[in-house]
Amino acid sequence: MHLRSVALAAALSLAAALHSETLLILPFFNHSNSPGLDWIGESISEQLHDSLVSDNLLVLDREDRLEAYRRLDLRPGAELTHASIIKLAQTLDADVVLFGNYELFPSETPKEQSKGTLRITARTIDLKKLSEGMEFSERGAIEELVPLEVHLSWQALTRLNPGHLPPEQEFLHARPAVRLDAVESYIRGLLAPNAEERRRYFGKAARLDEHYSQPRFQLGKAAWANKEYRTAAEWLEHVDRSDPHYYEAQFRLGLCRYYTADFAAAEQAFQTVVAVFPLNEVYNDLAAAQSRRNQIDAAVANYQKALEGDSTDPDYHFNLGYVYWRAGKFDQAVASFRNVLERNPNDTEATLLLGRALQQAGPRPGDTRLEARERIKIDYEETAYRQLKAELQSKH
Secondary structure, three states, X not given: OXXXXXXXXXXXXXXXXXXXXXXXXXXXXXXXXXXXXXXXXXXXXXXXXXXXXXXXXXXXOHHHHHHHHHHOOOOOOOOOOHHHHHHHHHHOOOOEEEEEEEXXXXXXXXXXXXXXXXXXXXXXXXXXXXXXXXXXEEEXXXXXXXXXXXXXXHHHHHHHOHHHOOOHHHHHHOOOOOOHHXXXXXXXXXXXXXXXXXXXXXXXXXXXXXXXXXXXXXXXXXXXHOOOHHHHHHHHOOOOOOOOOHHHHHHHHHHHHHHOOOHHHHHHHHHHHHOOOOOHHHHXXXXXXXXXXXXXXXXXXXXXXXXXXOOXXXXXXXXXXXXXXXXXXXXXXXXXXXXXXXXXXXXXXHHHHHHHHHOOOOOOOOOHHHOOOOOOOOOOOHHHHHHHHHHHHHOO
C-alpha cells in the first residue's frame, strides 16, 4: 500500500505514542477441565486485543491468527506447545506474543451464589530477545469475567507500553461493563462454524446488551457482505467510537450510504475516517460521493490525494478523468484517460470516454451508459496503515 507523505506526517502527530512492536495475542488455554468454558479463552483474547488496539498498540487481527493456524495445521482452541507458540508468532512476523491460561476453582464466597472463582494467568514472549516476561494474573468470581479481563488488559499495557500509560482509572472507565451472557453469545458467534449461526449469536448478544458495540459491528459487516445495505447501515451507525472497529464501521457505513444514494451521509462518514486514517481508498470514495453531489472541485482534490498515494492504480486515474469529463474540462480528462490506458490497455470504458473527451463531447441527456461511472474501493487497509506508520514512527 502506498501512503501520501504529507498525510502520513499529519497522521503521525495524532498518534505519537503508537507502539512500534507487533503483538500477537492467542486465545487463553482452558485449564478448568470444563469444555463448556472454552469460549472464555477467546473472550480474554478479544478483550485484550480491543483494549490494546484502542490504546494504540499494534496488534494482529484474529483473521491473521486463524490464517496462520491453517498454514501451520494447528487446531484453533487446542493448547499449543511452547515451540508451536514461537513458530506461530514467527510466521506472523510478531515481535511479542501474549498468551496464558485460566482455571476455575470453587467459589471463595459460597454465600454469594457464585459459580466459582476464576484465575487468569498471562505471560509474554519477546521474539527479538527470545525471552519470557514475568507472569501476571487476575482472580475473581467468574461472574466478573469482563472486569477481570479489562484489568488484565491494564496489566498487559503496563508491561508492553509503560512509557505511554493513560491513568488507570481513565483506562478502566473507558471500558464499561458488558453483560456476561451478551459476551458469551458474542464469542460463541465468533467461534460459530457458519454464517447463519454467527448472525444468530451476534443478534442475541446485541439484544442482551444494547450498549454492546462489537456484535453490532459484526452484524453490520455480515449484512454489508450480503449487500443488505440499509440493514448494514442500521447496525454500523451504532458502533461506538471507543470500539477498535469504529473507523472500519464508518468506512462501511459510508459505502452503504453511497449505494443507497444518500451521498451527503456517505461524504460525512468518509470524512470521519480520512481525518484519522488518510487512506487512498477513503479519499477515492469520499471524492466519488462528492462527485455525485456535483462538488467538482472537492472531488478533484480528493481524487488527486488518492493518486498522490498510489499513482499506479488505474481506477484513481479513471475517476479523476471522469469528473473532469463531466465538468467539461476535456484536456485534463484526456490526460487522465490516457493514464488509465497506459496501465490497462483493455479498459473499454476509458477508451470510450477518451474518444468523447478528444471530441470535446460531454455527457448527453438520456445517455445512461455513462452516468454514475465512479469506481468505488471496498477494501479497507487500516491495519496495513498502522503497521507502516509504526515502522516510520520507530525511526524518528
